[in-house]
Amino acid sequence: MKYKDYYEILGLERGASQEDVKRSYRKLARKYHPDISKHTDAEDRFKELGEAYDVLKDPEKRAAYDRMGSEWRNGQDFQPPPNWDEGFEFSGAGNEAGSQADFHDLFESIFGGAREARSRRHAFNAQGEDHHAKVLIDLEDAYRGAKRSISLQVPMIDTQGHVTLESRTLDVSIPKGIRAGQHLRLSGQGAPGATPGTAGDLYLEIGFREHPRFRVDGCDVSLELPVTPWEAALGAHIAVPTPDGSVEMTVPPGSGDSRRLRLKGKGIPANPPGDLYVILNIVLPPADNDSAKAAYDAMRQAFNFDPRAHFYG
Template identity: 35%
Template sequence: MRDPYDVLGVPRSASAAEIKKAYRKLAKAWHPDHKPDDPTAQEKFAEIGSAYDLLSDAGKRAQFDRGEIDAEGKPRFQGFGGGQGGPWGGGAGAGGPWGQRGQRFDYEFSPGGPFGGTRTRSGVGGDDILDELLGAFGGRRPRSGAGFGGEPPKGEDLRAELTVPFRDWARGGKQRVRLPTGKELDVSVPAGIEEGKTIRLKGQGSPSGLGGEPGDALIVIRVAPDPEFRAEGRDVRVEVPITIYEAVLGGKVRVPTLDGAVEMTVPAGSDGGRILRLRGKGIGKKGAAGDLLVELRIALPKNGDPRLTALAETLKEEAPYDPRS
């Protein structure tokens, strides 16, 4: 690998904060997800990580600056120290992995060296900063490449369907779901979520048998039909029967809503099929809900009414009208 200072573009006098800042900038710029069409991105990204891994460890950085290890973290052979004791000798200037006076250098194989891994003995490792950076790329880090070893596989995702009552779906809130394993979870269902959409519950799936993160629970939302209400976008439609007297004379009638019945004024002379609107009584939370569309339906007496029949006959004779003309 090239000189780690050159890789990160910092001088040898750079502070730990300057090294970290340079790494963050380069790691974000060269992340393979950010450069999917650049075949060199993976190699460059790994090189940046290895360079940071060496320079972020104060001990390894000092060893590199003294020439005791190379850019990959391998010990450098420093001669026989004037023939005193050979490569493992204890004389002044003795080289090799045992260093001066027979003292062994304290180093470990890490992302800067040939054996992979993701964390140095001290300081902040490259993965710690990557965990912050990778949010911009969907949280996925490369699973191979020098300097960043592969992660153990996640556990299996679990799928389940949740059928939500219409009124609960329209207002949103907590619902209970049972997974295929028998485990039960509370799910926050957004008001008016599109039917068939999937809610992901992180880490609630099957555990990994190889030490990785558990899988997720994927909850598919279904909406149970309601005998009174039906959705029209963010609005809700409901039919309300009224008498012919209320249609002609007007008056107050009880209207069902998602939150309970309320009184509504029917204007005099209302036709059957007329739509009245109650603001904010539709799908959604307060301040963002749609409206309730109240469709009036004129209901005649089930068994007939002689007085109504007589009145209709009189009106037909004295004041006929044709609504179709």
């Protein structure tokens, strides 16, 4: 994907007001309108201006675009930063009634899809619009359930016409067994309606923070477990950490490096629960003293073993 610098396209600084955006677009759209412009690239420039304006005129799209960073150059290969959308609250206006917004759709509406994106509804609606946000939780919260305070940032236009982010904090109950990609519905926490009882809902898309030890795939969880050569060769009973405390696991004799062992039902406690997969990582002790070197030499003499016996064909 190529980065599109919409501010550069419209000849604006990033701190430009919404009125500046409108004024610059109108000026350049007149200059490059295909019906009157004599520039050979007028049609392409006019489409490019329209795409940039569709994003920057919309406070939500502009705020989301700004969150992706300002260090990119126009035409540069681009990937959005990890979790760029964490805690970003948006209305998802234009979605079909009852559907949930998707952050991929929001991203596509900014880069490459802005011209095709549905226009925002401006008509008054007695029922407040639903809002959406992505939040990251700890894996341990999915195992045990938790009560957490989350902070969200909502795009707003200040009195000077600039797009700003207003923060709000909500107390949320994280249910045990929730998976990444599922949504929590907070009734009445979306946009206000005609009366307090007609406010929209807030849908929180759940993601997991990166964990230093565990990896998640749906309801299944995996980790690498360091073992000694003798534990792998002779078998052993080893305490294995899980997000909900340690459990004892049997390493079968003759286990090789990268062997995958399953602890059934020790993944995320959904319905049905996931499994915990333990990948063995055989770690060699260092030969950093005379006794350790002697032990390695004794092992060399004890085994008639050539790991490259079939390597050369």
